[in-house]
Amino acid sequence: MDLIKDIVARAKSQKQRIVLPEGTEERTLKAADRVLAEGVADLIIIGNPDEIKALAEINGLTNINKGTIIDPENHPKMEEYAQLLFELRKKKGMTIEEARKLVKDPLYLGCLIIKNSEADGQLAGARNTTGNVLRPALQIIKTAPGISCVSGAMLLLTQAPEFGEEGLLVMGDVAVMPVPDAAQLAQIAVCTAQTAKAIADIEPRVAMLSFSSHGSASHEVVDKVVEATRLAREMKPDLQIDGELQADAALVPKIGESKAPGSSVAGHANVLVVPNLEVGNIGYKLVQRLGRAKAIGPILQGIARPVNDLSRGCSVDDVYMMIAITADQAIAAKGL
Incomplete structure (x- = not known):
């Protein structure tokens, strides 16, 4: 690619x-x-x-x-x-x-x-x-119809072709919303999927990331991700999306099958949606610097x-x- x-x-x-x-x-x-x-x-x-x-x-x-x-x-x-x-x-x-x-x-x-x-x-x-x-x-x-918040996606061209789409991952939000609520996080997921399609021409498989996979941990911040996933499905019923998922469960097929059996996204995600801006900014910069990935963006999304x-x-x-x-x-x- x-x-x-x-x-x-x-x-x-x-x-x-x-x-x-x-x-x-x-x-x-x-x-x-x-x-x-x-x-x-x-x-x-x-x-x-x-x-x-x-x-x-x-x-x-x-x-x-x-x-x-x-x-x-x-x-x-x-x-x-x-x-x-x-x-x-x-x-x-x-x-x-x-x-x-x-x-x-x-x-x-x-x-x-x-x-x-x-x-x-x-x-x-x-x-x-x-x-x-x-x-x-x-x-x-x-903003675009049905969207109330602006967010930013980053294209990450990694040196690991076994992950994402031949090494390509799209991550959001990395630029705008410090602490989105569940509704805003759902919008970010839908918009980041649209960016993946529009810019990278890939069929998005969206992982809603957290420190828990399908109920392995219990906390209000996990609840937000679960609710955001539900709302995103309502917004875009045909979107391949799953959450909450840990990063390894989202990316590695064997771990995805173990932690989220039956999920079409777990282990195969090419779009990663993080729960807040702090995670997004730190996460993409770690991948960029330690993993020597090329980072393109942020690409603003949600504007008409x-x-x-x-x-x-x-x-x-x-x-x-x-x-x-x-x-x-x-x-x-x-x-x-």
Whole structure:
């Protein structure tokens, strides 16, 4: 499985319109130049056109002009987007004057372009915090139907092909929800399964992880995982999901058969849903560092149209990869 090539090929096959609100950020521009050169996506780049042009010349970027460059301070649709934002937020007390100011913020502008059906997804975070990236997305694009919380999944490409899907595992939530309740954990499970299908093109087999397997231990935190599993089954009756399961019971066939006999997921899981963010963050970083796995993400999920958040320490390759992933999420969101 060459997952990265597959992700890029899928994006190229049905090109999506992705907004880059940090258009004057050097790594973002370098990645955008490569995306445009290779035809991975159509890009809407937000930023001062003169500054973008100067950065492109300094860095020898010859494909930026293939994208659409929008000046947030001066473009023909400023008033149209301000009116859209005002209508969306007036019940929350926003005035038209406040909307006219916010529409000049590239993060708000990008989400308004998506809301107006003129783009399919957005990627930011090389300069901005997660909170700043998520706030306009939740105010303007909002969460997907039936989902009330945003979460983050990580793709783990391990060197152990006997586990997951030829060594690939998808883990959530590793990025957003510190202590989800049972209903939120169920949503995280469903969304992480959808991410596995949309990005890795695998049929998800979801393990709801805990320190207990099918009643081997009793505790309120185990009860939460059991209840979340039940709720996830209600949300998505056709989803292969089981829990609560210990990590070894989820991954190792012999142990899965011993601890959860008859389970179609135990011993064969390719999607791992952890009970809280602390476990998720620690878990994926242990696998990444001690197991030398390649970690791709986090991939934000639960928003009605994809909005992804980069690490401020990201590389050009990270930005390129996340543009392709955002495009694949947009394809999946449209049911293409």
